[in-house]
Amino acid sequence: MPKLTYHSLQASPADAWLALLNSTTVRRHLLPHPRFTAKSVNDWLTSKSRTDQVPGCRVRAIRDGTELAGWCGIQRESDSYELAIVLSPKYWGHGRKVLDEVLGWARELGHTYLFVHLPTTRRQTRAISGLLGDPIAATVIHDHAFNTYRIEV
Numbered sequence: 001m002p003k004l005t006y007h008s009l010q011a012s013p014a015d016a017w018l019a020l021l022n023s024t025t026v027r028r029h030l031l032p033h034p035r036f037t038a039k040s041v042n043d044w045l046t047s048k049s050r051t052d053q054v055p056g057c058r059v060r061a062i063r064d065g066t067e068l069a070g071w072c073g074i075q076r077e078s079d080s081y082e083l084a085i086v087l088s089p090k091y092w093g094h095g096r097k098v099l100d101e102v103l104g105w106a107r108e109l110g111h112t113y114l115f116v117h118l119p120t121t122r123r124q125t126r127a128i129s130g131l132l133g134d135p136i137a138a139t140v141i142h143d144h145a146f147n148t149y150r151i152e153v
Helices: 014-021 038-052 089-108 126-132
Strands: 004-007 058-064 067-077 080-087 113-119 137-141 144-152
Touching: 004 089, 014 038, 014 067, 038 058, 038 067, 058 089, 067 089, 080 089, 089 113, 089 126, 113 126
Parallel strands: 080 113
Antiparallel strands: 004 058, 058 067, 067 080, 113 144, 137 144
16 A cells, blocks of 8 residues: 655656656646656746645645655636646555545635546546536636536535
8 A cells, every 4th residue: 555645846856757747648637738848847847836835725746655656736726726636547546545635735724615627538437426526517728628526625
């Protein structure tokens, strides 16, 4: 059983981020974007680190020992906050544990709810329904369709 821990994004090397963010399997569940390069991954890390400094937000790397397992966080979205979890396929069975951690942060930060956006290409499995319930809306983000969920904190 992995022991997942949460760290600043800079705690993992850029090559580990490149491997995660350029994984074909992971990319299927993200907004379409060009493959990351050394420069663009460093720009992304800088941007997410800035997000981490915004009141009400928290963004962390997820590690299993020294291995990068993914990232998660609470990010500002227009006039609300969204929850994001991106895990390496090796850790997909551990989303509940990560979700519980992020919901703890949300309580600590004073949130009463968070939104989650999943691409419509992501099937509504029993696991997703168990974690998120049913979608409350269909949303378009950067010209791509998402199912939006509201999670009570």
